[in-house]
Amino acid sequence: MTTATEWGEDHFIAGHLALDFANTVYRRWPETGADLFTDTDALAAWFARAGVLPDNSARARVTETTLTEARTLRALLWTVLDVHRDGRRPLPTDAFAGLLDTARHSVTDLTLRPDGSTSAHTPRGALAVVTLAGIMLVLNPPPRGVRACDRCGWFFIDSSRGRRRRWCSMKTCGNQAKVARHRSARP
Numbered sequence: 001m002t003t004a005t006e007w008g009e010d011h012f013i014a015g016h017l018a019l020d021f022a023n024t025v026y027r028r029w030p031e032t033g034a035d036l037f038t039d040t041d042a043l044a045a046w047f048a049r050a051g052v053l054p055d056n057s058a059r060a061r062v063t064e065t066t067l068t069e070a071r072t073l074r075a076l077l078w079t080v081l082d083v084h085r086d087g088r089r090p091l092p093t094d095a096f097a098g099l100l101d102t103a104r105h106s107v108t109d110l111t112l113r114p115d116g117s118t119s120a121h122t123p124r125g126a127l128a129v130v131t132l133a134g135i136m137l138v139l140n141p142p143p144r145g146v147r148a149c150d151r152c153g154w155f156f157i158d159s160s161r162g163r164r165r166r167w168c169s170m171k172t173c174g175n176q177a178k179v180a181r182h183r184s185a186r187p
């Protein structure tokens with residue numbers, strides 16, 4: 001039996017909703033690690049923690065179908081974001097079409113306001129909020145684009161002053177890299 005993920009601030013290091021959503025596996029490199037969306041409760045708790053579906057009753061309404069859709073959306077985001085990050089090829093239209101389909105499929109579960117804000121009424125609507133955020137990110141990228149942790153592949157936006165962020169977090173990957181460097185430097 002797997003235990004449901006306890007979401008904490010260490011899971012929300014990306015500086016962007018769609019990237020935090022994409023970072024819901026233990027790691028992406030060198031191979032895909034454990035899925036942090038362990039079950040429907042974990043997904044409902046993520047929506048609440050991310051602030052996309054604050055309604056406490058959301059938990060009961062996340063179905064297995066929505067969980068499957070969430071995992072599919074995450075895979076589409078990886079495909080699009082990895083190409084975006086690489087910066088040398090056009091975005092893959094198949095995966096991008098998948099994102100548009102996801103948004104279209106769920107847009108009626110949202111309120112879209114004239115000021116550009118959105119709020120979800122259902123878990124499926126919450127997936128649409130994440131999807132729209134991802135689409136907007138790649139169409140209007142931040143100055144240095146989307147980056148990924150050298151060690152685990154989690155995505156983030158580098159808003160550090162020196163623009164030299166290499167790790168998802170200094171506490172985890174940054175520290176491990178430092179220890180590894182120290183070890184290999186020893187005679």
Ligand SMILES: [Zn+2]
Pocket residue numbers: 149150151152153154167168169172173174
């Ligand atoms: Zn990392």
